[in-house]
Amino acid sequence: MSCVQTFQDYAFRSLGYGERLLPRSDFTLCEQFTLIGSGLVWNIYFGALALFFGFFLATAVAVARNSSAWVVRKPAEWFIFVFRGSPLFIQFFLAYQAFVLLPRNGIELNLIFTHITAETGWLTRAWAGALVVLFLNTAAYSGEIFYGALRSVPKGDIEAADAYGMAGWKRFRRIVWPTMLRLAWPAYTNEAIFLFHATTLVYFSGFPAWQQKGDALYYANYFADKTFNPFIPYPIVAFYFILVTLAIIGLFGLINRRLNRHMPSESRPRLRIRPQVIR
Amino acid sequence: MKKLILGTAALALSAGMALAQDVVRLGTEGAYPPYNFINDAGEVDGLERELGDELCKRAELTCTWVTNDWDSIIPNLVSGNYDTIIAGMSITPEREEVVAFTQPYTPPSLSSYAALSDEVDLEGGVISAQTGTIQANHVVDTGATLLEYPTSDECVAAVRNGEADAVLADKDVLVPIVNEGDMVFVGEDTPLGNGIGMAFRKSDPELKDKFDAAIQSMKDDGTMNALIIKWLGEDSPRW
Amino acid sequence: MFASCADPSTLEGLNWLACYLTSGKHMAFYQSFLVVLALLAITAPAALLFGFGGAMAARSRIWPLRIFGRAYTAMVRGIPDIVFFLFVPVAMDQGFEWLRHKVKCPDWTEPVRQGSDFVVCPAAKLPLSTSPQWVHETYGFALAVLAFAVVFGAFAANVLYGAMRAVPRAQIETAEAYGMTPRQSFWRVLVPQMWIYALPGLSNLWMILIKATPLLFLLGVQDIVYWARELGGSKTSIFAYPHPDWRLYYFLGLLIFYLMLTRVSEAVLTRLTARLSHGQATLAGEAQRKAAQ
Numbered sequence: 130m131s132c133v134q135t136f137q138d139y140a141f142r143s144l145g146y147g148e149r150l151l152p153r154s155d156f157t158l159c160e161q162f163t164l165i166g167s168g169l170v171w172n173i174y175f176g177a178l179a180l181f182f183g184f185f186l187a188t189a190v191a192v193a194r195n196s197s198a199w200v201v202r203k204p205a206e207w208f209i210f211v212f213r214g215s216p217l218f219i220q221f222f223l224a225y226q227a228f229v230l231l232p233r234n235g236i237e238l239n240l241i242f243t244h245i246t247a248e249t250g251w252l253t254r255a256w257a258g259a260l261v262v263l264f265l266n267t268a269a270y271s272g273e274i275f276y277g278a279l280r281s282v283p284k285g286d287i288e289a290a291d292a293y294g295m296a297g298w299k300r301f302r303r304i305v306w307p308t309m310l311r312l313a314w315p316a317y318t319n320e321a322i323f324l325f326h327a328t329t330l331v332y333f334s335g336f337p338a339w340q341q342k343g344d345a346l347y348y349a350n351y352f353a354d355k356t357f358n359p360f361i362p363y364p365i366v367a368f369y370f371i372l373v374t375l376a377i378i379g380l381f382g383l384i385n386r387r388l389n390r391h392m393p394s395e396s397r398p399r400l401r402i403r404p405q406v407i408r
Numbered sequence: 409m410k411k412l413i414l415g416t417a418a419l420a421l422s423a424g425m426a427l428a429q430d431v432v433r434l435g436t437e438g439a440y441p442p443y444n445f446i447n448d449a450g451e452v453d454g455l456e457r458e459l460g461d462e463l464c465k466r467a468e469l470t471c472t473w474v475t476n477d478w479d480s481i482i483p484n485l486v487s488g489n490y491d492t493i494i495a496g497m498s499i500t501p502e503r504e505e506v507v508a509f510t511q512p513y514t515p516p517s518l519s520s521y522a523a524l525s526d527e528v529d530l531e532g533g534v535i536s537a538q539t540g541t542i543q544a545n546h547v548v549d550t551g552a553t554l555l556e557y558p559t560s561d562e563c564v565a566a567v568r569n570g571e572a573d574a575v576l577a578d579k580d581v582l583v584p585i586v587n588e589g590d591m592v593f594v595g596e597d598t599p600l601g602n603g604i605g606m607a608f609r610k611s612d613p614e615l616k617d618k619f620d621a622a623i624q625s626m627k628d629d630g631t632m633n634a635l636i637i638k639w640l641g642e643d644s645p646r647w
Numbered sequence: 648m649f650a651s652c653a654d655p656s657t658l659e660g661l662n663w664l665a666c667y668l669t670s671g672k673h674m675a676f677y678q679s680f681l682v683v684l685a686l687l688a689i690t691a692p693a694a695l696l697f698g699f700g701g702a703m704a705a706r707s708r709i710w711p712l713r714i715f716g717r718a719y720t721a722m723v724r725g726i727p728d729i730v731f732f733l734f735v736p737v738a739m740d741q742g743f744e745w746l747r748h749k750v751k752c753p754d755w756t757e758p759v760r761q762g763s764d765f766v767v768c769p770a771a772k773l774p775l776s777t778s779p780q781w782v783h784e785t786y787g788f789a790l791a792v793l794a795f796a797v798v799f800g801a802f803a804a805n806v807l808y809g810a811m812r813a814v815p816r817a818q819i820e821t822a823e824a825y826g827m828t829p830r831q832s833f834w835r836v837l838v839p840q841m842w843i844y845a846l847p848g849l850s851n852l853w854m855i856l857i858k859a860t861p862l863l864f865l866l867g868v869q870d871i872v873y874w875a876r877e878l879g880g881s882k883t884s885i886f887a888y889p890h891p892d893w894r895l896y897y898f899l900g901l902l903i904f905y906l907m908l909t910r911v912s913e914a915v916l917t918r919l920t921a922r923l924s925h926g927q928a929t930l931a932g933e934a935q936r937k938a939a940q
Binding site (some may be wrong): 346 | 716724725726727728729730733734737738854856857859860861862865872894895898899901904907909910
């Protein structure tokens with residue numbers, strides 16, 4: 130079987146298209162590259178969506194944590210503490226165990242005007258359940274980063290905004306938020322990289338694979354299990370993840386340039402990807 | 409002439425190897441009752457514990473027990489972390505490519521489906537099975553939706569909480585669960601595999617032969633059947 | 648444990664629970680918490696050592712060493728740690744055995760790789776197959792520690808490399824003006840001062856390390872996750888204490904354990920920061936000096 134044929138059969142296997150049966154014997158390097166690459170689609174799906182949704186919740190959490198009102202600040206602090214203070218591995222496991230306990234045929238929501246049946250079955254599937262966990266997790270981590278940045282927004286900027294008569298939402302939207310993002314961006318880039326790495330845990334703890342549709346590490350594990358040789362599939366995963374990491378650094382670097390475009394060129398911070406700030 | 413000397417050297421070395429191997433390390437999973445499990449005292453227990461100890465006595469070997477995840481149980485054998493696998497492992501052609509099996513110590517056993525009700529679509533439904541087992545392969549072959557978990561216990565839990573419609577596992581493993589719980593056997597029992605045997609490194613034939621002989625002697629004097637009755641029940645196939 | 652636990656099937660209620668929670672298996676579970684703490688206690692200094700070496704290599708004037716240091720520190724950015732854990736320990740184990748094989752059995756003629764088997768001479772086995780079980784367990788644990796130290800050493804190298812560059816240039820220049828050699832100024836001026844700059848990163852790293860410990864069970868060590876899964880799974884009457892699926896409760900226990908560990912660590916690290924800031928040419932050090940006046 131040629132490599133092109135293998136590619137056609139397995140390139141979208143992780144989504145359920147193509148050949149139904151996974152290769153069982155005579156594993157070629159091409160099969161391993163194709164299937165593991167096909168699984169990578171899920172890693173990118175989890176990482177990109179969790180990052181996107183998490184971004185908004187993180188902003189809200191950071192603002193809440195900076196609030197002077199006790200009722201708003203405390204929940205935000207606890208949210209960050211629980212998700213940053215415990216291993217993602219355990220969070221996945223607990224989430225799965227909790228999701229399967231939800232009633233099968235949905236929860237009856239008795240609103241005043243109407244009955245709504247909330248479906249819960251999909252939460253036990255990795256595409257939704259694991260996404261929820263990753264979303265909350267990254268919101269907590271990024272929330273902490275944004276909070277730190279929020280605290281370091283220069284006082285002068287806010288005073289200047291006041292002098293211009295800006296207040297409330299407008300001041301936040303036009304002055305505080307962009308500055309916060311600019312300050313937080315290097316650390317946030319790290320968070321993005323680690324979030325993508327964390328997506329490999331989805332099928333490793335808690336969430337089961339349906340119809341052998343899994344992520345890159347799931348297929349690598351499949352090959353390691355069948356060939357009894359860990360030295361080929363896992364380095365392939367590593368190779369793919371280096372590519373993903375480089376792509377993230379490139380993309381976030383572009384955004385960083387845009388966020389800093391108004392700064393004088395010497396004081397523009399270069400994006401330094403050092404994992405000391407987060408996680 | 410030179411070849412001959414080399415040959416004897418190799419012989420002497422392999423004899424030395426057998427001597428050096430005073431302690432044989434038996435690898436098992438420890439999560440597959442009644443074959444092997446960790447009892448409440450924290451020790452390996454079950455059919456295979458008793459079997460392994462008896463085999464070591466008959467082969468005049470000192471043995472210790474090691475537990476290892478099912479996932480990596482063969483890689484750890486071939487890289488030499490223990491000397492044999494005795495973990496309810498069915499003899500299959502795929503595995504025989506990598507490891508050497510003894511003769512089976514239980515007859516080809518049946519695999520069964522268990523579910524919460526007997527109206528389950530075994531071919532179109534969702535079937536849970538342990539990753540990397542012959543049952544998982546079989547589910548894929550029937551065309552049903554395979555749901556994989558790392559241990560057999562999680563597969564059963566998946567049926568209880570409604571994730572899966574049925575579980576496919578060794579019948580002997582499911583019998584106590586069905587007898588004591590709310591689950592029932594569904595559909596036909598399927599014979600899978602060629603019985604359960606001990607697995608060895610292919611480069612280690614002497615040790616394999618010793619255990620092979622011990623298994624044969626246990627089959628001959630009926631102790632093997634007694635063990636099967638004790639742990640797997642009267643209904644399980646015997647020699 | 649208790650004498651009344653001899654026949655668990657007659658027990659009920661709290662008595663049953665008391666016996667259940669003190670069974671041999673639970674004792675192993677409680678001990679495994681110590682395993683996790685031991686891993687943390689050993690890995691942290693080991694990773695620091697690896698990190699220090701990595702940072703020094705990355706600063707080296709010899710370019711192959713520098714390339715090596717840079718590649719090592721870049722490694723953790725690109726590759727998920729779990730992927731490392733899945734094959735680094737196996738690779739290290741086989742590497743060590745192969746080296747010992749070369750040294751101890753030079754006249755061994757059979758190939759080391761026979762099909763998928765990895766065969767070294769008995770004298771080169773690690774640990775020897777004659778050694779007792781605790782040696783095997785310790786060796787497995789040591790491999791796990793080494794794997795953790797390699798991965799987290801790369802993180803630490805990043806942090807320390809940054810910290811070394813953060814020490815004010817004037818400090819080094821002053822050292823040079825006093826006639827110190829590069830080696831002297833490195834050890835006597837740079838290293839003592841870099842810790843305060845490294846501390847935020849290192850504290851963070853400690854937190855990451857705590858949260859990576861559940862991955863221990865991937866390395867075949869019987870840690871708290873292993874026992875929580877084992878104990879929590881539903882048990883039929885073949886076991887002395889049959890019960891349904893209780894994994895949720897066991898994992899909630901683990902969650903609380905980790906949250907507590909994080910809390911305690913945060914408190915300790917805050918105090919340590921205050922301690923290390925003392926007498927440093929940083930804002931915090933300056934604030935302390937002013938407060939003391």
